[in-house]
């Protein structure tokens with residue numbers, strides 16, 4: 001009995017001794033994560049997985065609190081809050097940030113990526129790292145590239161099956177010159193607007209159309225105020241999981257490493273859930289009565305052909321090295 005007691009006490013001491021140094025570097029952290037999309041978007045699943053990972057690594061000390069539907073401001077506004085060190089994190093599209101890091105515009109080039117696999121290779125590899133250095137220089141740490149997905153067009157006026165159908169259509173675009181030019185070049189009346197304003201602008205018919213991945217069209221309920229969808233797949237603009245550099249720099253190395261590692265765990269879950277949900281979102285959109293069109297291969301080719309001027313036009317402002325770099329890398333991947 002005495003031996004058992006001694007052994008248990010020894011074990012208890014050993015455990016507490018082991019527990020203390022393991023989490024010594026971790027402080028209680030409340031990390032606010034701003035999102036434009038809603039809680040039922042797969043980013044929600046990603047954040048849950050990231051939290052479970054952080055719980056394990058920090059002994060429950062690092063807590064993520066997600067804010068949804070732009071409650072802490074739109075992508076751009078939240079990113080500025082990170083840069084000035086007043087907010088910890090945001091999951092944002094790259095596109096509204098080109099004014100801060102012009103090289104990010106490379107992801108806005110129409111028809112750049114052919115599928116998500118090649119996007120993952122570019123983003124999670126050397127090219128993504130190079131972009132992360134530019135983001136770092138602008139005061140934000142990109143923990144990982146999460147997913148929004150391939151973008152498709154929805155509208156309330158008529159089916160779009162060829163580029164001429166864009167003529168005069170009022171299309172909301174992200175606050176980004178490359179998107180603006182891409183749609184103007186197709187004949188649309190493109191209007192830059194923050195994400196949070198889309199639903200009511202569609203509802204009041206201030207705009208006819210918007211473009212986003214199926215999962216976003218589903219979870220942000222745009223299908224409720226739209227009649228037609230065309231599977232254009234015209235761009236894959238990534239989500240960035242950004243952290244305020246000013247705040248990140250005050251964290252201990254273990255805390256920083258935990259955030260980086262767990263953002264990747266969350267990314268993998270988020271991408272997986274998007275992959276699963278994509279079809280279901282499309283089914284839901286169809287069930288709501290929307291007419292879904294695909295582009296005939298020759299029409300897809302015509303749109304792509306017509307859009308290529310955008311590459312040359314924006315090459316200098318994105319950085320010729322960046323544009324040439326990604327094209328060379330894609331060539332390599334496609335071999």
Ligand code: TK8
Nearest residue numbers: 036037075092093174195
């Ligand atoms: C959500 C946005 C959105 C983006 C857009 O905050 O603005 O259309 O695709 O998903 O980042």
